Amino acid sequence: MITLLDRVKCFARTYAVLLGCVFVATSIALLFALRNHERSRQQSLSFKTPDTIVRIRERPLQAIVYPFAFSRSITPAALERAMNVARPRFKLKRLPVPLVLHALRLWGSNTKCQVLTVDSNKPSWTDGPKLADILLNDKSFVGNSSYVMQHYLERSRWGIQVATDAELRESGARAASHVGKFHDTMARIGMSSSTRLYLHDGTTATLGDAIVDEAVRYHVDGEIEWSSQALFSYVSSSRWVDRYGQVVDKERIVLNLLDKDLGTGSCHGMHVPMALATALNIHGQMPFLSSSTVNLVRSRLQSYARLLESSQDNDGSWKPLWYAKNSSTDHGGVYKHPLVRQLDVVGHHMEWLIICPPELRPHDHVLNRSVMFIINRMPEIDDTVLNDWHHYLPISHAARVLRVAFIDVMCKSGTDLVKLDASLLGSAKE
Helix, strand or coil, rough: CCHHHHHHHHHHHHHHHHHHHHHHHHHHHHHHHHHHHHHHHHHHHHHCCCCCCCCCCCCCCCCCCCCCCCCCCCCCHHHHHHHCCCCCCCCCCCCCCCHHHHHHHCCCCCCCEECCCCCCCCCEEHHHHHHHHHHHHHHHHHHHHCCCCCCCEECCCEEECCCHHHHHHCCCCCEEECHHHHHHHHHCCCCCCCCEEEECCCCCCEECCCCCCCHCCCCCCCCHHHHHHHHHHHECCCEECCCCEEEHHHHHHHHHCCCCCCCCHHHHHHHHHHHHHHHHHHHHHCCCHHHHHHHHHHHHHHHHHHHHHHHCCCCCCCCCCCCCCCCCCCCCCCCCCCCHHHHHHHHHHHHCCCCCHHCCCCCCCHHHHHHHHHHHHHHHHHHHHHCHHHHHHHHHHHHHHHHHHHHHHHCCCCHHHHHHHHHCCCCCCC
């Protein structure tokens, strides 16, 4: 005879089994839901960007120089006098990173540069590879450049992070003065992304790891002018996912640059047209922009060019406040020497004008006036640059215009500047 107690026990067992079945079924359903959600998320990311991993080119794309009809007054002798000022000749025990970056950007990694040591007035030579090694090898950085920092390169979750003043100024260290400047410099000198980086802990990485790290750190609210140029050159992906899981689009980077007001950004806004001209130039080699964005960039560069053409002084220079309606006031700025400030502005603008399509830039006579200003006035500040290495940074932009627009281009055509190139660079062929 089945008692009431037996019935209760049977009911309890049945209830327990049912609860177990419900738990298992719920768990399975939850697992399927989570899996489907993850698949949906991955499909969404895949739809937004086919490259959730940033794809890097082995060799960076470099901006092509558009030649212009130059004045007969631009002779090898005149170029040599001006370029001599831009040799990095300083009485320094250590070479600060900004100096190394500007010297490399100007002379490249395969040439020799003159350095005046503190112990002797006799110039010694340090070659391009040694300068590059300061940036690529933490041991060399500590031995030849650093005053405080124990390393320049740091392994991160995304690759290799490069130190900048913006992040490490409190330590009193001298690192790159702009975010992305290291990466852009590597692109300018054509450094392979497979180049080895040697870290302070004895491990190694590649330059590509540093480019990836910079790509996933991109943020519109940061200093984007230098980084954007490096990304246009090195990154083959049109889109990728950043460290926050958001999609970064190279076209969006260009639109971010177009959003910047006149005169804002790095170096009083002069790197914005540089970044836009670089984007348009590289797009011409490997398209990544829509036609509407290309038209916006072309229109903006034309507006910059019209402003520069209308505001150029008779001597070929522009005022430090080049973007202001009343540009007669000198902003003073970091560099106290007025001629250094003028060369800074002329050099920066000429750097982007020579990579800008001819139909978008001022007439050739405007460019010639600026080049002649650099050639004629640069020798006047030889002692100024020699006595204070900080002045080397702005004038290196002006010197690079001469190097890229004349020496590099004309050497290929077999002119007398071949001898000039060997004379100035100490010739890596020796």
